[in-house]
Amino acid sequence: MSSDHSLPLLRPARHEEGGGEDHSIPRRLEWWQRVLDVEEAKRQVLFSMPMILTNLFYYGIPLASVMLAGHLGDLELAGATLANSWATVTGFAFMTGLSGALETLCGQGFGAKLYRTLGIHLQASCIVSLFFSILISLLWFFTEPVLILLQQDSQISKTAALYMKFLIPGIFAYGILQNILRFLQTQSIVLPLVILSVVPLVIHIGIAYALVHWTVLGFEGAPLAASISLWLSVLVLAIYVIWSKRCKNSWDGLSFESFSYIFTNLRLALPSAAMVCLEYWAFEILVFLAGVMKNSETTTSLIAMCVNTETIAYMITYGLSAAASTRVSNELGAGNGDRARIAMAVTLKLSILLAVAFVLALAFGHNIWAGLFSDSSSIITEFGSMTPLLAISITVDSVQGVLSGVARGCGWQHLAVYVNLATFYCIGVPIAVLLGFKLELHVKGLWIGLICGLSSQAATLLVITLRTKWNSLDLSVDMDKEDPTTPRSQTYVT
Numbered sequence: 369m370s371s372d373h374s375l376p377l378l379r380p381a382r383h384e385e386g387g388g389e390d391h392s393i394p395r396r397l398e399w400w401q402r403v404l405d406v407e408e409a410k411r412q413v414l415f416s417m418p419m420i421l422t423n424l425f426y427y428g429i430p431l432a433s434v435m436l437a438g439h440l441g442d443l444e445l446a447g448a449t450l451a452n453s454w455a456t457v458t459g460f461a462f463m464t465g466l467s468g469a470l471e472t473l474c475g476q477g478f479g480a481k482l483y484r485t486l487g488i489h490l491q492a493s494c495i496v497s498l499f500f501s502i503l504i505s506l507l508w509f510f511t512e513p514v515l516i517l518l519q520q521d522s523q524i525s526k527t528a529a530l531y532m533k534f535l536i537p538g539i540f541a542y543g544i545l546q547n548i549l550r551f552l553q554t555q556s557i558v559l560p561l562v563i564l565s566v567v568p569l570v571i572h573i574g575i576a577y578a579l580v581h582w583t584v585l586g587f588e589g590a591p592l593a594a595s596i597s598l599w600l601s602v603l604v605l606a607i608y609v610i611w612s613k614r615c616k617n618s619w620d621g622l623s624f625e626s627f628s629y630i631f632t633n634l635r636l637a638l639p640s641a642a643m644v645c646l647e648y649w650a651f652e653i654l655v656f657l658a659g660v661m662k663n664s665e666t667t668t669s670l671i672a673m674c675v676n677t678e679t680i681a682y683m684i685t686y687g688l689s690a691a692a693s694t695r696v697s698n699e700l701g702a703g704n705g706d707r708a709r710i711a712m713a714v715t716l717k718l719s720i721l722l723a724v725a726f727v728l729a730l731a732f733g734h735n736i737w738a739g740l741f742s743d744s745s746s747i748i749t750e751f752g753s754m755t756p757l758l759a760i761s762i763t764v765d766s767v768q769g770v771l772s773g774v775a776r777g778c779g780w781q782h783l784a785v786y787v788n789l790a791t792f793y794c795i796g797v798p799i800a801v802l803l804g805f806k807l808e809l810h811v812k813g814l815w816i817g818l819i820c821g822l823s824s825q826a827a828t829l830l831v832i833t834l835r836t837k838w839n840s841l842d843l844s845v846d847m848d849k850e851d852p853t854t855p856r857s858q859t860y861v862t
Contacts, residue, residue: 408695408711409714411695412691412692412711415558415687415694416690416691416718418558418559418562419686419690419691420684420685420686420687420688421562421565422549422562422564423687424683424684425568426545428572429569429594429598430455430594431676431680432569432573432576432594433590434449434590435741436580439743442742443524444527444587445741446524446668446672447526447527447530448528448587450524450659450668450672451532451591452676453652454532454652455508455539456652457645457649457651458507459539459542462645463497463500463539463546463641464546465637465642465643465644466493466497466543466547466638467543467547467549469489469634469640470489471550471690471694471697472776473632473633473636474486474550474551474554475698475701475777476697476698476701477554478697479697479702481702486554486619487621488626489626489629490548490626492626492633493550496630496634497543497546497547498540500543501540501543504539505536505539505540508533508539509536511528515529518656518659519659520660521664521668524665524668530587531588531590531591532591533591534588534592535591535594536595538591538595538598541601542598545598545602545605548602548609549561551609552609554698557612557614564604565601568597568601569597571600572593572594572596572597572600575596576593576597639781643772647792650793651818652675654675654814654815655671655672657671657801658811661804661811666750670750670811673741673751674815677730677737681730681765681766682765682769685726685770688718688722688769688773689719689769689770689772690773691711691773692774692777693777695708695711695715696712696773696778700777708777709836709838712833716767716770719769720766720767723763723765726762730762731759734751735748735752753812754811754812757815757816760819761822764819764822764826765822765826767830771829771830774829778836784829787825787828787832791821791824791828792821792825795821796817797821798817800813800814800818803816804817
């Protein structure tokens with residue numbers, strides 16, 4: 369009996385109901401495991417942090433040009449910010465959307481161990497991107513009459529059009545750049561991307577400053593520097609893909625076989641581009657609406673600064689969106705529906721934590737941030753009054769960004785198109801017009817309308833995701849042409 373009484377003293381955590389300090393440790397760990405899958409969270413953090421930095425560095429290339437051009441004067445700031453917004457929604461966002469097809473095709477292909485098909489899909493996607501780059505460049509060439517047709521100020525439109533013409537070479541590079549990023553991302557090759565993206569950004573700042581301040585180009589030097597740096601980024605990534613041992617199974621050189629996959633790519637690329645552009649176009653509509661308000665030079669600059677801030681926040685959370693897309697598509701390709709569901713849930717929780725951190729940084733540093741865009745005290749003060757609304761929109765946008773990543777990983781691009789169309793254009797934009805003009809809340813009213821659209825979008829995607837039966841999903845990869853190096857038994861898709 370004495371030995372029995374001594375056992376609780378030796379191992380209180382296993383035998384005592386009330387528990388001492390040691391007993392609480394496993395209970396706390398168990399509680400955390402229920403709240404968050406620690407191993408999955410660790411994997412996603414290690415994946416998403418390099419992607420966050422990579423996206424920020426690449427986005428910093430055109431943004432740095434806007435900042436340098438903006439310090440030349442208020443007209444240059446308005447023209448450069450309008451041009452950057454126009455370039456984003458008509459070109460950069462479209463190219464990012466097109467590359468979303470690779471998140472499904474390469475992600476599920478990698479999970480199914482059909483490695484050779486990744487390089488084929490990459491080439492097919494680049495062909496598609498180059499074709500649409502030609503069409504976009506024609507639109508950019510006629511920017512001035514289009515902006516004037518959309519009731520924008522004639523001087524600001526002329527300045528923006530000048531900026532756009534020197535940015536045309538960059539759209540060709542941007543499409544290829546996004547495709548290579550998705551190709552590497554779906555294989556979880558992310559850490560090298562940090563170095564490969566920060567080098568072009570550092571070089572770009574030097575090139576842009578030199579062209580703007582040390583040459584006769586001046587304002588035109590800013591977009592030209594962005595085009596040069598984007599092509600430099602493509603060259604660096606291409607060299608890595610060709611020579612890296614980590615890509616030896618997925619990149620087998622150029623092949624005419626990629627032409628037979630163009631329509632397979634288009635079936636996902638076009639709705640993926642529409643899915644992204646419908647959201648970006650809603651932001652651009654706000655910029656245009658601000659342009660027809662009184663004191664358009666100030667309101668355009670203010671709303672464009674808010675859009676750029678929102679975009680940067682999205683670029684940060686896009687690292688988690690990429691993690692969600694990659695983890696979900698890889699697990700579905702491998703036939704692990706339950707693991708895909710767990711990965712989705714973990715990413716959603718991490719996105720909320722990341723959004724809170726960004727909002728706190730914005731709350732305490734909004735004056736410093738606004739000062740990077742403009743030296744005008746009135747614009748900086750007005751931007752400060754927009755900070756609470758920005759905090760709300762950034763938080764909601766981080767949630768929907770992850771859910772959109774899940775949609776891309778599952779191949780739900782077609783469904784997401786209808787969601788974005790309904791929530792932004794039947795809810796968000798009408799409310800923005802009502803509050804901004806009818807109730808005279810001006811820029812704040814426009815942004816409240818945007819928040820309504822984002823909230824509706826996030827709620828709809830969340831309901832769809834929660835009602836999904838993960839183990840019965842039909843995958844979207846067209847694997848009829850199997851990788852000859854892979855046994856048939858490893859093909860998990862239908």
